[in-house]
Amino acid sequence: MPGKHREMPVKQGSGISKSGKVFGQGQKRAKMVRAGLYARVSTQDQQTLPMQNRAMREYAARRGWTIAMQVKEVGSGATQRQLRKKLLEAARRREIDVVLVWRLDRWGRSVTDLLATLQELEHLGVGFVSITEALDLSTPAGRAMAALLAVFAEFEREILSERVRAGLAHARQNGKRLGRPLTAGLHARQICKLHRAGLSKSEISRRLNIGRTSVRRILTSEKG
16 A cells, blocks of 8 residues: 555575675585504404404594595514504604504503604694594593503503613622623634634634634634
8 A cells, every 4th residue: 555665575594695604604614534544463363353444444434534544464572563654654744634543552562652652643733542442632531541651651661670670680699791792802812822722613602602703703813
């Protein structure tokens, strides 16, 4: 009717413009997390390798991580973790954002070694997750666990140091010479004397506890 003001209907929008902004703010995309998976078994226990890999892949999928690198290591002994270096080198090059393992003893040779590698990863800004222990160093609980590991590592170093001191004291009590053995050159006079007395090179080597090659070399140089 004439004289009445006609209101225009208000269109309800989603707040998202064609430019992809929400109420004037740009939408933030979730950061892609690149995971490096590390599995390790002994030569006698290789049947657990598929189980480790499956558990880690399922965990990474649940977290929405991208598997950028996977290392499988087979070996016996506490010192054999050569392929682990590949993951550490990738972390130093910033090619991965987190290291994922099935269990802590798969990664660390000892408490001291474990702590040293975890501290390096933390310094690099690379996360570390162990599935079995539910350890995630990006969480407060994980950082508290790392602090406990530091205490245990110091305890381990003290035990090793005490064992070394006890071993040295025991050796002294038994009259054993400590330190580096005397070189063959310092035995030159004795070697020549024993050789003139008719002893064979093998006998001289046994008596003076030095190699036969050293005895032969000294006698040859004396003749020259």
